[in-house]
Amino acid sequence: MDRNLSQPPAVVLFSGGLDSTTVLALVLSEGYRAHALSFRYGQRHNWELRAAERIARQMGVVEHRIIEIDLRTFGGSSLTADFPVPKGRDPAVMAKEIPSTYVPARNTIFLAFALAWAETVGAQDIFLGVNALDYSGYPDCRPEFLEAFQRMADLATKAGVEERQRMVIHAPLLRMNKAEIIRKGVQLGVNYSETSSCYDPSAEGLACGECDACLLRRKGFAEAGVADPTRYQPQAVR
Amino acid sequence: MDRNLSQPPAVVLFSGGLDSTTVLALVLSEGYRAHALSFRYGQRHNWELRAAERIARQMGVVEHRIIEIDLRTFGGSSLTADFPVPKGRDPAVMAKEIPSTYVPARNTIFLAFALAWAETVGAQDIFLGVNALDYSGYPDCRPEFLEAFQRMADLATKAGVEERQRMVIHAPLLRMNKAEIIRKGVQLGVNYSETSSCYDPSAEGLACGECDACLLRRKGFAEAGVADPTRYQPQAVR
Numbered sequence: 100m101d102r103n104l105s106q107p108p109a110v111v112l113f114s115g116g117l118d119s120t121t122v123l124a125l126v127l128s129e130g131y132r133a134h135a136l137s138f139r140y141g142q143r144h145n146w147e148l149r150a151a152e153r154i155a156r157q158m159g160v161v162e163h164r165i166i167e168i169d170l171r172t173f174g175g176s177s178l179t180a181d182f183p184v185p186k187g188r189d190p191a192v193m194a195k196e197i198p199s200t201y202v203p204a205r206n207t208i209f210l211a212f213a214l215a216w217a218e219t220v221g222a223q224d225i226f227l228g229v230n231a232l233d234y235s236g237y238p239d240c241r242p243e244f245l246e247a248f249q250r251m252a253d254l255a256t257k258a259g260v261e262e263r264q265r266m267v268i269h270a271p272l273l274r275m276n277k278a279e280i281i282r283k284g285v286q287l288g289v290n291y292s293e294t295s296s297c298y299d300p301s302a303e304g305l306a307c308g309e310c311d312a313c314l315l316r317r318k319g320f321a322e323a324g325v326a327d328p329t330r331y332q333p334q335a336v337r
Numbered sequence: 338m339d340r341n342l343s344q345p346p347a348v349v350l351f352s353g354g355l356d357s358t359t360v361l362a363l364v365l366s367e368g369y370r371a372h373a374l375s376f377r378y379g380q381r382h383n384w385e386l387r388a389a390e391r392i393a394r395q396m397g398v399v400e401h402r403i404i405e406i407d408l409r410t411f412g413g414s415s416l417t418a419d420f421p422v423p424k425g426r427d428p429a430v431m432a433k434e435i436p437s438t439y440v441p442a443r444n445t446i447f448l449a450f451a452l453a454w455a456e457t458v459g460a461q462d463i464f465l466g467v468n469a470l471d472y473s474g475y476p477d478c479r480p481e482f483l484e485a486f487q488r489m490a491d492l493a494t495k496a497g498v499e500e501r502q503r504m505v506i507h508a509p510l511l512r513m514n515k516a517e518i519i520r521k522g523v524q525l526g527v528n529y530s531e532t533s534s535c536y537d538p539s540a541e542g543l544a545c546g547e548c549d550a551c552l553l554r555r556k557g558f559a560e561a562g563v564a565d566p567t568r569y570q571p572q573a574v575r
Contacts, residue, residue: 173457197495204453211449215442219411238498247489260476
């Protein structure tokens with residue numbers, strides 16, 4: 100690893116999916132030392148964590164932590180509970196209607212942990228891969244939410260209050276569509292065949308092709324004019 | 338239990354200490370069904386969780402959950418790491434200087450989980466026992482922090498955005514001093530001998546008498562003119 104301590108540290112929320120892998124590539128290209136943070140929260144698509152571990156290693160993060168938090172205790176989502184993930188939704192309506200894959204307060208919880216880690220490693224920058232164009236309508240992916248989180252974060256930490264270290268939340272993909280994100284990632288050399296986006300993959304990690312995450316991803320590759328390297332389950336190929 | 342479903346649910350952040358036990362008593366006296374939420378976060382004063390379990394049962398909460406989150410992974414605090422808890426600080430300076438017992442972003446993390454649970458149980462009210470008078474100067478106990486968290490919470494959840502359910506953060510002790518809190522609790526029938534405040538108790542749960550939490554608590558009982566029922570370690574009795 101050729102990174103050294105003169106490079107500033109950054110905390111990156113990192114799921115191993117298409118968006119957060121693109122963000123990680125961006126962060127590294129800007130010369131940060133990346134501290135990647137993932138969560139095992141009871142998601143049925145646990146497969147993404149294996150992708151996250153592999154990608155984090157390949158891309159050369161300083162450190163990759165997987166926090167265990169069991170959001171299944173609360174239930175309330177098809178991503179963590181026992182009801183089915185919706186399939187075949189029209190991407191045009193996704194942004195207008197919050198689906199059952201919404202996990203209560205998930206990004207609030209993830210960002211709260213990122214804040215804690217940033218404070219302890221002395222990072223002033225926190226990155227996450229949310230975007231509010233090609234997305235599932237989740238409230239905690241919207242610009243208003245991120246702005247409010249930033250104002251709260253400014254008052255939440257010892258480092259912030261003592262004015263030693265203001266922590267800034269960056270969402271560089273917020274206003275990009277999926278095709279733009281993919282083009283940006285390809286420029287930065289991201290190998291998207293390693294990334295895992297599917298909410299309901301097979302035991303071998305093959306994508307279903309039909310959940311919101313798969314549909315947005317397929318549409319993105321098509322619109323970007325980039326060959327889709329995702330490995331789909333046989334019945335998903337149309 | 339004589340509570341019924343016509344009573345509104347509330348989520349209460351509940352450590353088993355003096356403040357949050359008083360809040361729980363208040364919440365129950367106001368006719369809520371209380372969902373008590375505690376955290377095993379790697380605190381050295383794990384003893385408080387035994388107190389929390391006992392008190393929650395005795396006071397008749399609907400449900401008590403203990404979430405496991407290991408904040409020791411991050412370090413940065415004498416409450417979760419291997420350096421000593423400060424002893425013998427002057428209560429008059431506590432509020433002016435953030436001590437090493439500060440846990441990075443702790444209340445942000447706790448409130449984020451409370452938000453998730455409130456959304457899934459359909460609660461509109463979240464209570465916590467922070468106070469900004471007799472306290473250790475933690476930034477995330479201040480009114481400005483709570484107001485900013487409230488604004489963020491309004492934008493964070495599906496229930497909030499769809500306007501089915503606005504979740505309100507209540508901190509009824511915020512502007513009370515310790516003596517006022519104790520008097521209020523005594524009125525409500527709280528048995529403070531069960532509560533555990535010490536940051537550094539013995540293996541048997543006896544309080545050290547010298548950490549910030551013990552000093553504020555001792556001072557509170559003295560000023561309230563209430564006999565202090567805390568069981569102290571022998572060397573602490575002066």
